[in-house]
Amino acid sequence: xxxxxxxxxxxxxxxxxxxxxxxxxxxxxxxxxxxxxxxxxxxxxxxxxxxxxxxxxxxxxxxxxxxxxxxxxxxxxxxxxxxxxxxxxxxxxxxxxxxxxxxxxxxxxxxxxxxxxxxxxxxxxxxxxxxxxxxxxxxxxxxxxxxxxxxxxxxxxxxxxxxxxxxxxxxxxxxxxxxxxxxxxxxxxxxxxxxxxxxxxxxxxxxxxxxxxxxxxxxxxxxxxxxxxxxxxxxxxxxxxxxxxx
Amino acid sequence: xxxxxxxxxxxxxxxxxxxxxxxxxxxxxxxxxxxxxxxxxxxxxxxxxxxxxxxxxxxxxxxxxxxxxxxxxxxxxxxxxxxxxxxxxxxxxxxxxxxxxxxxxxxxxxxxxxxxxxxxxxxxxxxxxxxxxxxxxxxxxxxxxxxxxxxxxxxxxxxxxxxxxxxxxxxxxxxxxxxxxxxxxxxxxxxxxxxxxxxxxxxxxxxxxxxxxxxxxxxxxxxxxxxxxxxxxxxxxxxxxxxxxxxxxxxxxxxxxxxxxxxxxxxxxxxxxxxxxxxxxxxxx
Numbered sequence: 001x002x003x004x005x006x007x008x009x010x011x012x013x014x015x016x017x018x019x020x021x022x023x024x025x026x027x028x029x030x031x032x033x034x035x036x037x038x039x040x041x042x043x044x045x046x047x048x049x050x051x052x053x054x055x056x057x058x059x060x061x062x063x064x065x066x067x068x069x070x071x072x073x074x075x076x077x078x079x080x081x082x083x084x085x086x087x088x089x090x091x092x093x094x095x096x097x098x099x100x101x102x103x104x105x106x107x108x109x110x111x112x113x114x115x116x117x118x119x120x121x122x123x124x125x126x127x128x129x130x131x132x133x134x135x136x137x138x139x140x141x142x143x144x145x146x147x148x149x150x151x152x153x154x155x156x157x158x159x160x161x162x163x164x165x166x167x168x169x170x171x172x173x174x175x176x177x178x179x180x181x182x183x184x185x186x187x188x189x190x191x192x193x194x195x196x197x198x199x200x201x202x203x204x205x206x207x208x209x210x211x212x213x214x215x216x217x218x219x220x221x222x223x224x225x226x227x228x229x230x231x232x233x234x235x236x237x238x239x240x241x242x243x244x245x246x
Numbered sequence: 247x248x249x250x251x252x253x254x255x256x257x258x259x260x261x262x263x264x265x266x267x268x269x270x271x272x273x274x275x276x277x278x279x280x281x282x283x284x285x286x287x288x289x290x291x292x293x294x295x296x297x298x299x300x301x302x303x304x305x306x307x308x309x310x311x312x313x314x315x316x317x318x319x320x321x322x323x324x325x326x327x328x329x330x331x332x333x334x335x336x337x338x339x340x341x342x343x344x345x346x347x348x349x350x351x352x353x354x355x356x357x358x359x360x361x362x363x364x365x366x367x368x369x370x371x372x373x374x375x376x377x378x379x380x381x382x383x384x385x386x387x388x389x390x391x392x393x394x395x396x397x398x399x400x401x402x403x404x405x406x407x408x409x410x411x412x413x414x415x416x417x418x419x420x421x422x423x424x425x426x427x428x429x430x431x432x433x434x435x436x437x438x439x440x441x442x443x444x445x446x447x448x449x450x451x452x453x454x455x456x457x458x459x460x461x462x463x464x465x466x467x468x469x470x471x472x473x474x475x476x477x478x479x480x481x482x483x484x485x486x487x488x489x490x491x492x493x494x495x496x497x498x499x500x501x502x503x504x505x506x507x508x509x510x511x512x513x514x515x516x517x518x519x520x521x522x523x524x525x526x527x528x529x530x531x
Contacts, residue, residue, distance in 0.1 A: 010466045010479050016459050017444035020409035068270070069496050131451040133409035133443070171407070183267035200468060225410060225441070225496040226270035227301055 020133035022089060022223040023074045023123050025116045026215075027109075029143040030050060030081035036104040038181055040206045048144055048181055048208070049103040055212035056098040062216035063093050069216070070094055072223040076119050084111035090123045109147035110160045113139075117163050120173050137173040138222060139217075140215060142203075146184035147191070157191070165195035178203050178211065201243045210242050254268045259290045259374075260473065263500025264480040270443055270494030279303075279367075280439050280496040281310035291331070291375030292502045294319045298387060298439040299367040300414055305358065305387040307483040309365030313347045313353055313415065320346050330377035340382035340426055344369060348415050369435050372400065373469045374502055379432040384420045386412040386440040388447075390455045391432040397460040400435060401427035403453050412440070434464055434503040441495035442484075467501050 035048040064070045073095050082105035088096065104174035120137040127134045150156035169171045177192045177200040179185050188200040203211050221227050267278035279299030284293040295317035299306020320343035328335060347369060355362040368385025381389040381400040389400040402425055404412060413423035437445060450452040468477050484490075484497045 008466060008470050008472070008479075008484040010462060012445075012483060012488045015445045015456070015462075015488065016449070017488075017492035018447065018449050018452070019444050067491070071492065131453070133452055135410050136408045162342070224270055224494055225443070226268050227410075 002108035007065065018133075019072050020135060021074050021127060022069075022072050022135045022219065023076070023120060023137040024219060025076045025078060025119060025137065025139045026056075027078050027080070027116050027141040028087075028101065029102050029107060029109070029145060030079045030101050030105075031107040031145055031148075032081070032104055032108075033145055034081075034180060036181070038206050040208070041210065045246065047103075049101060049234045051206070051208035052142075053098070053100050055208040056101075058209055059094065059212035059216050060096060060098050062213060063219055066216065066220040068225075069220045069223045073219050074123070076116075076123070078112050078116045078119065078128070080108045081105040084108050084115045086115060086119065086125050090119065090126075106148040107143065108149040109143060109158050110150040111143070113141070113160050117167060118172070135222065136171060138219070139173055139175045141175070141177045141192075141210070143177075143179055144181035144183050146187040152187070152190055161191065161195045164192060168182070168196045177201070180208070180211070191235060203242060207242055214242050257505040259286050259292045259505055260467070260503045261286060261292050261294060261501070262294075262473065262476045262480065263294070263437075263498065264477055264484055265439075265496065265498040266481055266484045268493060268495040268497060269490050271496060278496045279306045280441065280498040281307070281311055281314045282437070282498050282500040283311075283314040284500055284502065285322055287322060287325050287375075289375065290505050291373065292504075293318045293370040293371070293373050294435070294437055294500045295321075295435040296387060296439055296498050296500050296503050297367045297369050298385065298441070298496065298498070299365075300363075303364050303365050303366040303414075305355075305360060305364045305369055308354070308369040309351055310312075312350060312365065313367050313369050315373065315424065315521050316347045316350045316433065317343050317369060321371060323372060325375070326489045331373060331375050332418050333378070333380065336373065336378075336380035337382075338427065340371065340380065341421075341424060343371065344382065344384060344415065344420070344424065348420065351416060362385055362416050366416045368412055369415045370401075370439075370441070372435050372437055372502065374432055374435055374504060376504065378428060378430045379427070379435060380428045381435070381437075382424065382426045384413060384415045384417075384425075385501050386443075387438055388455075389427070390436045390438075390446075390460055392434040392436075392460070392464040393429070397464065399427070399454045399455060400429060402423045403447070404515040409443070412513050415443070417503060430503065434467060434501060436460065437496040437498075437500045439499035441493050442489070442499065444492050445489065448496070449488060461498070463501070467503055 007122045073093040076090040175196045180203040193199045261284035263282045282296045284294040295314040297310030297314045299310040324339040334486040351365045352362045370383040372381035391400045
């Protein structure tokens with residue numbers, strides 16, 4: 001007993017922590033255009049898909065090194081190339097081994113967004129059923145093109161916009177869209193800016209690695225209980241280095 | 247009225263607590279935004295308040311300190327007007343006290359030429375005595391009572407979908423978040439901020455007090471004989487490596503213990519960190 005009369009001490013040992021989770025979905029474009037080479041910031045020319053895979057490894061490593069994040073972040077991966085696909089179901093970042101992604105197919109972005117939102121809803125239900133506290137889910141989309149499974153104002157487009165708007169308005173998740181390389185930023189902004197209240201960001205050429213470092217820093221903040229509910233995307237200097245103002 | 251036979255046989259209420267900065271705030275050189283305050287009345291009743299300043303509020307360390315001191319002052323005045331701790335009366339008094347705290351913060355912000363939100367904070371308060379115990383809260387954290395070997399919530403845990411969401415006292419919706427609880431018999435009570443959340447809630451539902459944690463805390467408070475060391479022990483407990491490793495947030499716990507029999511109390515120190523009121527401790531064991 002920890003209230004011994006002779007040496008009365010209050011001990012914390014053995015009180016196992018129950019930590020809240022921060023669910024994160026990476027929506028990654030793995031369409032055929034990701035085979036094209038671009039110059040990375042280290043000066044080398046590599047296919048975008050190779051830079052994406054390196055970025056995933058960096059993301060995994062950096063989050064795993066952040067004390068509070070590594071114990072709290074749950075990650076899922078949805079790719080969209082041949083078809084929208086759950087490459088990784090939700091798992092803790094500590095149990096995740098990024099798989100090597102390959103490119104191919106078109107850009108079924110709409111289907112991927114719907115799939116990601118469904119994943120998030122199911123995950124929250126899992127948390128609730130198991131008495132697990134959680135933070136607002138974060139969805140990060142990265143594309144080098146534009147959606148090929150929907151067009152502005154068709155029914156699929158309207159459905160996706162409706163989901164994004166509903167999710168944002170009702171605080172069901174936070175959604176971030178990033179374009180890289182040949183991304184059609186006008187189309188991307190038309191899709192996400194109004195429903196999410198946030199524009200799409202263009203990542204500067206070749207900055208895949210830096211994007212995933214930025215992602216890991218953002219998750220460190222998001223999963224830190226001391227930072228409260230006000231999620232910010234990072235310091236202004238970091239944003240200016242990474243994103244190109246349109 | 248208790249027999250006043252002097253220090254050797256008396257037993258009085260005890261109020262003790264500690265707030266410590268979390269490692270995340272230490273790294274960023276941010277002041278501890280948690281605060282607590284407590285005081286007693288002459289008939290062994292006591293008042294405790296705990297607050298957690300919002301991370302986004304620039305002066306929330308001052309907000310939590312001001313709110314807890316104001317809450318204790320208001321509630322103590324209320325107790326001095328009332329003979330007993332009555333459920334309905336205390337519900338009204340708590341709400342009134344919280345309203346006064348809200349206004350105090352707003353006035354202070356105006357003095358500092360800052361928006362009121364700069365001092366935003368959660369607030370939890372409890373009063374207890376031989377005739378009952380009552381608690382109220384706006385925001386996260388919790389209040390747990392001890393009675394006949396068991397622990398339970400005196401007020402329900404704040405219900406928000408997300409762990410990092412809370413409704414602070416300067417929110418327009420603070421009254422929606424206002425929770426009140428009452429019991430006519432307790433032996434001790436603990437108030438704490440959400441920096442301790444990973445350790446204080448049960449692992450099944452996350453809505454009940456964790457037995458391991460509160461067994462230790464209440465057992466310690468009931469058996470300690472060195473009250474000079476009690477504050478230090480609580481602070482060391484909150485700064486334990488286990489707690490620091492898994493929670494980077496500021497942490498506060500404040501405890502009040504009722505005597506077995508009513509007895510007059512003597513205020514030794516009305517200071518902010520520790521209010522220890524006792525002539526002699528009778529063994530609880």
